[in-house]
Every structure is written in structure tokens, then in C-alpha cells.
Amino acid sequence: MSSVEILRFAVRALVANRLRSLLTMLGIVIGIAAVILLTALGNGAAKFIQSQITGLGANSITVIARAASGTAGASAGASSRPLTAADAAALADPQGAPDVAYVAPVVQTSATVASGPNSETDTVIGSTPDYFPGANQVVASGRGYDQADLTAARPVAVLGRTVADDMFGVGSVPLGRTVLLNGSPFQVIGILQAKGQGGPGANPDTNVLAPLTAVQSTFTGFGNLNQIVVGARTTDSQNAAESEVYSIIDRRHGITNPNNRDYQLISSAQIAQVLDQTLSTFSLLLAGIAGISLLVGGIGITNIMLVSVTERTREIGIRKALGATPSAILAQFLVESVILSALAGAIGVAIGIGGTLIPLPGGFRAVVVPGAVIAAVVVSIAIGVFFGGYPARRAARLRPIEALRRE
Amino acid sequence: MTRAADDRSEAPVLDVRRMSKVYGEGETAVHALREVDLLVRRGEYVAVVGQSGSGKSTLLNILGCLDAPTSGRYLLDGLDVADLDERQQSILRNRQIGFIFQSFNLIPRTTTFANVELPMVYAGVSRRGRRERTRAALDLVGLADRADHRPNQLSGGQQQRVAVARALVTRPALLLADEPTGNLDSASTEDVLDLFDGLHATGRTIVLITHEERVAARADRTVVVTDGRLAEQAGARP
Ligand SMILES: Nc1ncnc2c1ncn2[C@@H]1O[C@H](COP(=O)(O)OP(=O)(O)OP(=O)(O)O)[C@@H](O)[C@H]1O
Ligand SMILES: [Mg+2]
Numbered sequence: 001m002s003s004v005e006i007l008r009f010a011v012r013a014l015v016a017n018r019l020r021s022l023l024t025m026l027g028i029v030i031g032i033a034a035v036i037l038l039t040a041l042g043n044g045a046a047k048f049i050q051s052q053i054t055g056l057g058a059n060s061i062t063v064i065a066r067a068a069s070g071t072a073g074a075s076a077g078a079s080s081r082p083l084t085a086a087d088a089a090a091l092a093d094p095q096g097a098p099d100v101a102y103v104a105p106v107v108q109t110s111a112t113v114a115s116g117p118n119s120e121t122d123t124v125i126g127s128t129p130d131y132f133p134g135a136n137q138v139v140a141s142g143r144g145y146d147q148a149d150l151t152a153a154r155p156v157a158v159l160g161r162t163v164a165d166d167m168f169g170v171g172s173v174p175l176g177r178t179v180l181l182n183g184s185p186f187q188v189i190g191i192l193q194a195k196g197q198g199g200p201g202a203n204p205d206t207n208v209l210a211p212l213t214a215v216q217s218t219f220t221g222f223g224n225l226n227q228i229v230v231g232a233r234t235t236d237s238q239n240a241a242e243s244e245v246y247s248i249i250d251r252r253h254g255i256t257n258p259n260n261r262d263y264q265l266i267s268s269a270q271i272a273q274v275l276d277q278t279l280s281t282f283s284l285l286l287a288g289i290a291g292i293s294l295l296v297g298g299i300g301i302t303n304i305m306l307v308s309v310t311e312r313t314r315e316i317g318i319r320k321a322l323g324a325t326p327s328a329i330l331a332q333f334l335v336e337s338v339i340l341s342a343l344a345g346a347i348g349v350a351i352g353i354g355g356t357l358i359p360l361p362g363g364f365r366a367v368v369v370p371g372a373v374i375a376a377v378v379v380s381i382a383i384g385v386f387f388g389g390y391p392a393r394r395a396a397r398l399r400p401i402e403a404l405r406r407e
Numbered sequence: 408m409t410r411a412a413d414d415r416s417e418a419p420v421l422d423v424r425r426m427s428k429v430y431g432e433g434e435t436a437v438h439a440l441r442e443v444d445l446l447v448r449r450g451e452y453v454a455v456v457g458q459s460g461s462g463k464s465t466l467l468n469i470l471g472c473l474d475a476p477t478s479g480r481y482l483l484d485g486l487d488v489a490d491l492d493e494r495q496q497s498i499l500r501n502r503q504i505g506f507i508f509q510s511f512n513l514i515p516r517t518t519t520f521a522n523v524e525l526p527m528v529y530a531g532v533s534r535r536g537r538r539e540r541t542r543a544a545l546d547l548v549g550l551a552d553r554a555d556h557r558p559n560q561l562s563g564g565q566q567q568r569v570a571v572a573r574a575l576v577t578r579p580a581l582l583l584a585d586e587p588t589g590n591l592d593s594a595s596t597e598d599v600l601d602l603f604d605g606l607h608a609t610g611r612t613i614v615l616i617t618h619e620e621r622v623a624a625r626a627d628r629t630v631v632v633t634d635g636r637l638a639e640q641a642g643a644r645p
Contacts, residue, residue: 002531005528009528012517012521016516016517017516314512315514315515317512318512318513318514319514319525319529320497320500321471321473321500321506321508321512322500322501322506322525322526322529322573323497323498323500323501323502323526323529323530324497324501324529325493325494325497325498325529326493326494326497327494328529397493399473399474399475400473400474400500401468401473401474402474404473404508404512
């Protein structure tokens with residue numbers, strides 16, 4: 001019996017049992033499409049969040065003031081201290097902090113930004129030129145403020161992309177124009193590169209950057225700082241720089257118990273680490289759900305294959321009586337299973353990949369994981385072949401008369 | 408044993424020795440065949456008769472290598488069937504035996520043509536050869552115009568004739584037929600019996616189960632099955 005004949009038998013049987021063939025395929029289609037879609041969603045979310053993390057400066061550490069933690073009684077006397085310019089100066093000392101490359105003190109305030117009839121409330125951030133690399137802010141057009149602007153407290157401003165869009169029109173480059181920050185005129189000298197939404201309330205595109213001195217003299221006064229951005233010399237020295245920052249500020253704030261710190265450090269490495277953990281948990285969850293749907297699909301296939309072979313035991317008996325060898329019977333059923341599952345696999349892949357093209361709210365895209373596609377196809381075909389093959393093998397071994405007696 | 412059969416050939420085609428078949432076990436065991444002996448020579452035409460439930464089909468199934476005896480020996484062409492494995496038995500059924508079932512056993516949802524063609528597919532006959540021989544076999548049983556019908560679109564008698572065509576299409580040396588005329592009117596019965604006579608004339612061995620006296624009358628000899636035991640019918644034709 002040639003392979004062409006086996007193929008013809010298989011196709012003929014599949015067509016003769018159209019509805020059952022379609023139902024079997026449905027299980028595989030759904031299983032594969034679900035695996036591809038879910039892993040693509042997980043992957044897309046991971047990619048999206050990673051792109052947001054890179055929005056933070058690469059080697060920078062941000063020191064933020066906060067109230068002392070712990071119970072009220074535990075830290076009696078250790079009243080919370082704000083971050084000060086002196087703290088910043090201490091961090092800039094190459095003796096105490098040899099791994100620190102630069103220190104950028106930061107003050108920030110929310111202010112009304114206005115130009116002509118346009119007006120909105122944005123965050124104004126005052127710092128030193130080191131803030132640009134420290135916060136990974138790239139000037140797309142014009143220039144950033146420099147040391148001279150800082151020293152002279154010049155009222156110059158670098159606008160986030162959204163601010164420029166809102167004040168001067170979408171895509172405008174309003175270099176040399178004037179914006180009013182809480183009524184004080186600032187000259188626009190640069191526009192930042194767009195970064196996109198990084199989470200609620202933290203869109204760097206709606207910030208206005210200005211020299212520390214200018215912001216202090218116009219809005220906040222020369223008091224405390226909101227943050228200190230510290231740049232490590234290299235990526236490798238980031239941990240060393242972190243511990244130097246801890247020891248210097250701990251000493252200056254009189255902190256003995258690290259649990260009672262009145263400030264905290266945030267580094268991109270730290271965030272990346274936390275997010276990595278969250279993401280792998282998330283991916284595991286999605287992979288679990290995908291695996292379960294594949295399993296359910298597989299059980300469906302198994303079930304229908306078993307029913308199909310049982311139902312056709314008589315047919316197997318007839319074929320054997322007419323001289324079909326056990327291997328010819330087995331080959332026919334295996335080829336049927338393979339055609340079914342391969343066809344269903346192709347449809348499942350098409351639907352799964354097609355589904356990832358549907359735009360999602362929240363601005364992130366599903367990104368197909370090639371490994372998951374291959375795994376899903378291989379697993380479901382294997383399920384089809386195994387669970388189609390097993391009962392067929394059993395039936396092929398029956399004595400013809402026994403197979404014929406089955407109803 | 409008739410003289411005519413003796414003249415025709417040397418070794419028996421079918422040689423059954425003290426063969427028994429028991430269905431089930433213990434209390435519910437059914438002794439369908441009890442130590443039967445049967446010898447059929449090449450080219451013989453044997454009719455098997457007997458009451459319903461006497462064991463005729465059981466005997467024929469074993470002769471057709473579709474079932475195995477509980478005890479005793481069965482030699483086909485001098486070969487002990489018990490020594491053959493599944494695959495060898497399949498090939499034997501395909502090449503040597505044409506079997507017509509009491510209940511037709513056509514493959515459902517499959518055309519008449521494909522049903523008749525089936526044994527030749529397993530025999531490895533070319534597509535063209537199959538087409539010609541299938542057409543010829545359907546012509547022979549008068550169903551050429553039903554080639555594309557499925558079993559459930561055929562009458563009982565038509566299904567029976569498809570089964571006959573399927574058994575004949577490989578031109579087997581041994582034809583085993585379980586009531587092949589059970590569902591046929593007298594005209595169709597005559598046609599099928601004429602067909603068998605033709606095969607008989609070309610030297611095929613035929614074993615046929617029947618209830619009808621006029622069908623049995625066409626055979627060389629008649630074997631009677633009574634409650635699992637065999638006996639030659641007295642007054643068999645010379
Ligand atoms: N698979 C089976 N399991 C148990 N008993 C069986 C089985 N097949 C047949 N029998 C019993 O064996 C006996 C012989 O059955 P068999 O089919 O050979 O009869 P038969 O002579 O062909 O009858 P009929 O003329 O009605 O076709 C009967 O009593 C039947 O009940
Ligand atoms: Mg019977």
C-alpha cells in the first residue's frame with residue numbers, strides 16, 4: 001500500500017466525518033491561538049515596561065527625602081530632616097564619595113505654564129546641567145542650560161515635548177520664544193526628546209527644566225531640595241556609589257538604624273531588578289494560563305480521537321478482514337491525526353499572530369514569542385498524533401472479528 | 408468425500424482437525440463448535456446448512472482467518488494458521504480469501520466504488536487496474552449505476568451485491584460466503600448463484616452458508632451443522 005493511498009484514505013475519512021474533524025481542529029486552534037496570544041501579551045508587557053525603565057538615567061541614583069519609617073516610639077529624637085544643599089555638597093566631595101561622578105541637586109514645583117492663550121499646570125524642575133544625563137533627558141533641538149545659565153540664574157527653560165506641543169502647537173520648535181512660568185517670563189532654549197507615558201503622573205514630556213538658581217529665585221526660595229541626583233562613574237561602580245551615598249547621608253542625618261532612614265535611594269538598577277521579578281512572575285502566570293488552555297485543548301483532542309477510533313472500530317475490522325495489515329491501519333489513523341493537527345495548528349498560528357496585531361489600550365503591543373509558537377505547534381501535533389495513534393494501535397491489534405463485533 | 412473432488416486435486420485447501428470454539432467462560436460459556444473435522448479439496452463447492460445459532464458463522468469466520476479456534480488445528484493450503492502472525496494473516500486474507508459477511512460490513516459514508524476497490528488497494532493493484540476491475544465487478548452484480556452511492560443509500564439486496572462484488576474483485580482462490588443470498592429476491596439470487604457457478608467452473612473453492620434448499624442444491628456437497636457438530640448430508644450428489 002503506497003503512501004499516496006494512505007493519504008487518500010485519510011483525506012477521504014476526514015471529509016466523510018466533516019463535523020467531527022472540525023470539532024477536533026477547534027480544540028487545537030483555540031489551544032495554539034491562546035498560547036501564542038497570551039505569551040505575546042506577556043512579552044509585549046515586558047518589552048513595554050523595559051522601555052519605560054530605560055527612561056531613567058542609566059548609572060544614576062536618586063536621593064529622595066521622606067519621613068522616617070518605623071513606629072513613632074522606635075525612632076524617638078530622630079526627627080526627619082530634609083535634604084539640603086549641604087547634603088549635596090557633601091556627596092560631591094571626591095574624598096568621601098570617590099565613585100560619584102556628579103551631583104545634581106533638584107527642586108521641583110508645580111507651576112502654571114502659559115504662552116498667549118494657552119495655559120496649563122506642569123512640573124517645573126530646577127537643577128544643574130548634570131541633571132540631563134542623570135535623568136536621561138536628551139535635548140532634541142536647541143540646547144540644555146549650562147553652567148553659565150546656572151551661575152547667572154538666567155530665566156531659560158527647556159520644554160518637554162508635550163509642553164511645547166500644548167503651548168506652541170504640535171511639532172513646533174519654539175526656540176527663542178517666551179513662556180510664562182507662574183507669570184515669570186522664561187526664554188525657551190531647548191526641546192526635550194519625547195519619552196512617552198511612563199506611568200500615571202510621571203510623564204517626563206510634561207516637565208519644564210530650568211536652572212536650579214532660576215527656579216529657586218523665582219518659585220521655591222533657597223531652602224531645601226526635593227531630590228539629589230547622583231551619577232556613578234561607571235555602571236560597575238553604581239553599587240559602590242550607592243553605599244557611599246548611604247554612609248554620607250546617614251552620618252549627616254545622624255542615622256544609626258538603616259530602617260529609620262529619613263530618605264531613600266532609587267536607582268535604575270534597583271527598579272529594573274524589582275520589575276524583572278514582577279515581570280517574571282507575570283510571565284509565569286501567563287505561561288501557566290497558556291499551558292492550561294493547551295492542556296484543555298489537548299484533552300479535547302484526546303477525547304475526540306478516542307471517540308473517533310472507537311466509533312470506527314468496525315471500520316477497522318472491515319479493513320482488516322479485507323487484508324489491511326496492522327501497520328496500514330495505524331498509518332491511516334496517524335496520517336489522519338497529523339493532517340488534522342497540522343491544519344489546525346496552521347489556523348491556530350494564523351489566528352494567534354493575527355490577534356497580536358489588534359491594537360491594545362495603554363499603548364503597548366503584543367509581541368509574538370517565536371519559541372512559544374513552535375512549542376504550541378509541536379505540543380498540539382504531538383498530542384494529536386499520540387492520542388490518535390494510541391487507540392488506533394489498540395484497534396489495529398484486535399482480531400478482525402472482535403473489531404467487527406464492536407458497535 | 409466425493410470421488411469428483413478426489414480426482415481434481417491433491418492436498419486439501421481447508422483441513423480442520425478436532426477444532427472447538429468456546430465463547431465466554433465458566434457458567435456462561437457457549438460451545439459454538441465441538442471438536443469438528445472438515446476437509447475441503449481444491450475446487451470443491453460446499454454448502455453449509457443448519458439451524459440458526461448452530462455455529463455456521465463461527466465456523467466460517469475461523470475458516471476466513473477472522474477468528475481463532477479455542478482448540479484444535481486449522482490448516483489452510485497445508486499451512487497452520489496459528490503459526491502466522493497478524494501481518495501474515497492479513498496478507499493471506501487479502502490474497503487468498505474472498506469473504507462475504509452475513510451483515511455485509513460495508514464501510515459507512517464511503518461510496519460503493521471505494522468499498523469494492525478497497526481490497527485491491529491493500530493488494531497494491533495500480534489505480535488504473537483497480538478502476539477497471541471495480542467497474543467490471545459492479546457490472547457483474549448489476550450495480551454499475553450505483554458506483555457513487557453510499558451504503559445508506561442502497562437497499563439491503565444492493566448492499567449484499569456490493570459485498571459480493573467486493574469479495575470477487577481480487578479473484579480469490581477461496582470464496583467464503585455467509586448467506587450471500589439472504590437478502591436477495593429470486594432473480595438476484597439466481598444471478599449470484601450463476602456467478603458462483605462460473606467461479607466454480609474456473610476452479611475456485613467455495614464454502615457457502617445458506618438456509619435455502621435451492622441454493623444448497625447447487626453445491627457439490629452439503630455439510631450440516633447441528634449444535635456445534637458437523638455431519639455430511641446423506642444423499643450428496645456424486
Ligand atoms: N461473540 C460471541 N459471544 C458469545 N456467544 C456467541 C458469539 N458469537 C456467537 N455466539 C454464540 O455461538 C453460537 C453460534 O453462533 P453462530 O453465529 O455461529 O450461529 P449461526 O449458525 O451462524 O446462526 P445464524 O444462522 O443465525 O447466523 C450461538 O449460540 C451464538 O449465540
Ligand atoms: Mg450466521
